[in-house]
Amino acid sequence: MATPTEHNKMAPAKATKRKITYRKTKARWHPSMQAIPVPGIRRMVNMAAEMEDVIHLSIGQPDQPTPAHVSEAMIDAIRAGQTGYTMDAGLPELLVSLRDYYSKKYDRELTTDNILVTSGATEAMYLALSATSAPGRQFIVVDPSFLLYAPLIRMNGGEVKYVPTKAENGHQLDPEDVIRAIGLRTFAVVLNSPNNPTGAVYPRSTIEAIVEECAFRGIQVFSDEVYDHLVLDEDETEPYASVLSCGTDLDHVMCISSFSKTYSMAGLRVGWVISSQGAIKKLRRYHMFTTSVANTPAQFAGVAALEGDQQCVRDMVNIYRERRDVITDLVNQTPHLTGYKPGGGFYIFPDLPIHVDASDVCLRMLQDTGVCTVPGDAFGDSCTNSIRFAFSASCERIEEAFDRIIPWMKKQKF
Numbered sequence: 001m002a003t004p005t006e007h008n009k010m011a012p013a014k015a016t017k018r019k020i021t022y023r024k025t026k027a028r029w030h031p032s033m034q035a036i037p038v039p040g041i042r043r044m045v046n047m048a049a050e051m052e053d054v055i056h057l058s059i060g061q062p063d064q065p066t067p068a069h070v071s072e073a074m075i076d077a078i079r080a081g082q083t084g085y086t087m088d089a090g091l092p093e094l095l096v097s098l099r100d101y102y103s104k105k106y107d108r109e110l111t112t113d114n115i116l117v118t119s120g121a122t123e124a125m126y127l128a129l130s131a132t133s134a135p136g137r138q139f140i141v142v143d144p145s146f147l148l149y150a151p152l153i154r155m156n157g158g159e160v161k162y163v164p165t166k167a168e169n170g171h172q173l174d175p176e177d178v179i180r181a182i183g184l185r186t187f188a189v190v191l192n193s194p195n196n197p198t199g200a201v202y203p204r205s206t207i208e209a210i211v212e213e214c215a216f217r218g219i220q221v222f223s224d225e226v227y228d229h230l231v232l233d234e235d236e237t238e239p240y241a242s243v244l245s246c247g248t249d250l251d252h253v254m255c256i257s258s259f260s261k262t263y264s265m266a267g268l269r270v271g272w273v274i275s276s277q278g279a280i281k282k283l284r285r286y287h288m289f290t291t292s293v294a295n296t297p298a299q300f301a302g303v304a305a306l307e308g309d310q311q312c313v314r315d316m317v318n319i320y321r322e323r324r325d326v327i328t329d330l331v332n333q334t335p336h337l338t339g340y341k342p343g344g345g346f347y348i349f350p351d352l353p354i355h356v357d358a359s360d361v362c363l364r365m366l367q368d369t370g371v372c373t374v375p376g377d378a379f380g381d382s383c384t385n386s387i388r389f390a391f392s393a394s395c396e397r398i399e400e401a402f403d404r405i406i407p408w409m410k411k412q413k414f
């Protein structure tokens, strides 16, 4: 046995001999992760983060403040110790508010069992799509559409069948195109009106035709209605066409919405699904195994939002309408862009000439002018020549952005 001194002498020699090897480990992700793309929005925003003096017409996030009474309700809830879990279906007070609100708005009888409160519309859409998508099932999705739908369908083995819309038609959806796309494997149609990224609002005739045909053929309609209040040209004779007001049966529809856009509460994360009691029962259980419950104080804020004065929403719509008019004019004045007048939300999605790669244009435009937008390929396959401009920025900022964009576009030779 070596003495302590000998041991010390030997120690360094031993240490140099021992080779430390790091085994390369490869994450064993589920193959479904391949369906998640690098979001086009992130690509642009990450690049903009390295730059100075950037004007963002990129992010789909309301820039208006959350109404004071809504924030106060959340703070009051925290002060009152309302920081625990709610019932898994949602805060009972919020379920009652949502029931009363929707029953009155669409003149139909709903119960609290028709509603599930979720962590934003994102969770609601996640539950609806991932609980139903499966190999052999086809989902009809409008192209372009919000970037969540297609990956969620594909992750679970379902197939996406795109139905394109065009800037020259104001990105309106022809219900006949949807009906023609229905085949033996069609399981569901995903709708979003007002639409992100196009701002198109579908008339009642479009939604009714699709909902009726789907109910007749036993096909589901998942309707993302997060922009339902941001209808900029609402007409007394034709109020907003929700799937809840375009058909009698709830077995074939899921209406998905949230407080994020209407009350500028995107970070508070409260949304919901409305459907048949059977569907909600199933989704409640799934919800327990995903996020368990939505944010409790934020649900109290939601009650205040629904039950409080709605002038804050009217004011916000007036602001977005003014911006929409300004940006529509500016897009029309911009060389190479083909615009239209979006009816809702806070987006416009004009085309560049057909052969032009908008991804390259958006990157160069950001580098040269400091205006950050999102290229069309973030939203589907058929719109690689389109650019999404979000008008969740003031009229002054929008004008400043186009003071940079217009001279830059004039110099482009496409």
Ligand SMILES: Cc1ncc(COP(=O)(O)O)c(C=O)c1O
Pocket: 060, 119, 120, 121, 122, 123, 146, 192, 195, 196, 224, 226, 257, 258, 259, 260, 266, 270, 271
């Ligand atoms: C069409 C659409 N649906 C859903 C969402 C997400 O909503 P939430 O914040 O309620 O999850 C967005 C957000 O941009 C959206 O544009």
